[in-house]
Amino acid sequence: MDEKQIIESLQFVLHPKLKKSLIDIGMIKNISVKGGAVTLDLALKSERSPLRKVLVAQIEKAVGALPGVSSVQVGIITLSREEFEKIFPRAPLxxxxxxxxxxxxxxxxxxxxxxxxxxxxxxxxxxxxxxxxxxxxxxxxxxxxxxxxxxxxxxxxxxxxxxxxxxxxxxxxxxxxxxxxxxxxxxxxxxxxxxxxxxxxxxxxxxxxxxxxxxxxxxxxxxxxxxxxxxxxxxxxxxxxxxxxxxxxxxxxxxxxxxxxxxxxxxxxxxxxxxxxxxxxxxxxxxxxxxxxxxxxxxxxxxxxxxxxxxxxxxxxxxxxxxxxxxxxxxxxxxxxxxxxxxxx
Incomplete structure (x- = not known):
């Protein structure tokens, strides 16, 4: 198992509003694989985001289903203003x-x-x-x-x-x-x-x-x-x-x-x-x-x-x-x- 397999498994975890992969829009960061333990960060607008529990559960399910994975740990980090505006561009006034x-x-x-x-x-x-x-x-x-x-x-x-x-x-x-x-x-x-x-x-x-x-x-x-x-x-x-x-x-x-x-x-x-x-x-x-x-x-x-x-x-x-x-x-x-x-x- 390597990082490439983790990325492929997460292609099917979509943002519910954008209908795009979390990987493709840059919300998955810092993937690490040590033995059977996988750690990664989920980048959200804030740590209190209502999407937090749903997305963490989907990530754990997708990655945990891979052969050889013994544990999945998802950390939460905050998107910078520039990152957030790039992912969620404002409708022009x-x-x-x-x-x-x-x-x-x-x-x-x-x-x-x-x-x-x-x-x-x-x-x-x-x-x-x-x-x-x-x-x-x-x-x-x-x-x-x-x-x-x-x-x-x-x-x-x-x-x-x-x-x-x-x-x-x-x-x-x-x-x-x-x-x-x-x-x-x-x-x-x-x-x-x-x-x-x-x-x-x-x-x-x-x-x-x-x-x-x-x-x-x-x-x-x-x-x-x-x-x-x-x-x-x-x-x-x-x-x-x-x-x-x-x-x-x-x-x-x-x-x-x-x-x-x-x-x-x-x-x-x-x-x-x-x-x-x-x-x-x-x-x-x-x-x-x-x-x-x-x-x-x-x-x-x-x-x-x-x-x-x-x-x-x-x-x-x-x-x-x-x-x-x-x-x-x-x-x-x-x-x-x-x-x-x-x-x-």
């Missing part, structure tokens, strides 16, 4: 099948200007001549429609939602489906389902970049995006003060655990330039982004000032990159966008 790059703008804390960064960064990428979409995944408090001055309702064609087009962007937000004062009350499973639909049932078309505005924190929306698009890159937004850095650290840890690539940090509200002085006033402290860069090794791509015109653009529905494209702050956004594009390519 129809809406984003022609999107090249995904960039989620995230923060651990609310009120740091994450949506402002997402909107103007998307516009900066578009001004580089790229095809860009903007998805508002902040399903609890969608504010992208307000910042872009969009009041029209969504249209559908061929059972797909058509994103709105404005300022050279293709835009989708749940804020386009309800009145501005209506509260969205979502629990975990509904959150994940809704995020999935924003990817699958919105006809984004051909895009170079889909910029995704995530809600603050480390909850279901961020996890749902990570699960739906494992190769989605992350841009972290913070402000200089320690209370913001503490929350950003937690968010960074989440994305490291989900295997996302963090392309960089942006420090918002870094300083204020008063009309009476050229000396910057650091209202919220100094060096938070640099400190985080030193701690994590994640590059600090840019620092943005407290800019009244940037805030007014968000309130008026005409973003700064549109109203004042040649301003100093607009140029900072374009520099950040170029650094991201260079890195992601």
């Amino acid at each position: 129809k809406g984003i099948e022609n999107v090249t790059h995904f960039l989620a703008v995230a923060s651990g804390k609310g009120g740091v200007g994450k949506t402002t960064v997402a909107v103007n960064l998307a516009l900066a990428l578009a001004q580089h001549g790229l095809k860009v979409g903007l998805m508002d995944a902040d399903i609890y408090g969608p504010s992208v429609p307000l910042m872009l001055g969009i009041t029209e309702t969504l249209a559908q064609k061929d059972n797909m939602i058509i994103p709105k087009e404005k300022y050279g962007l293709r835009i989708m937000s749940l804020g386009m489906t309800a009145s501005s004062n209506e509260a969205f009350i979502w629990r975990g499973p509904l959150v994940s389902k809704m995020i999935h639909q924003l990817f699958d049932q919105v006809n984004w078309g051909e895009l170079d970049y889909l910029v995704i505005d995530l809600p603050p924190g480390t909850g279901d929306p961020s996890i749902a995006v990570a699960n739906a698009i494992p190769h989605c890159s992350i841009l972290m937004v913070t402000t200089p003060q320690e209370v913001a850095l503490a929350d950003v650290r937690r968010a960074i840890e989440l994305f490291h655990k989900t295997g996302q690539t963090i392309v960089g940090l942006v420090e918002n509200m870094s300083y204020f330039i008063c009309s009476h002085s050229e000396q910057p006033i650091e209202i919220f402290g100094h060096g938070g982004g640099e400190k985080l860069q030193e701690e994590t090794g994640i590059p600090l791509l840019g620092t943005l000032p407290i800019d009244l015109e940037l805030q007014q653009g968000g309130d008026s529905g005409v973003p700064l990159l549109v109203s004042l494209p040649d301003s100093a702050t607009s140029n900072i956004f374009r520099t950040i966008a170029k650094k991201i594009a260079d890195q992601m390519h």
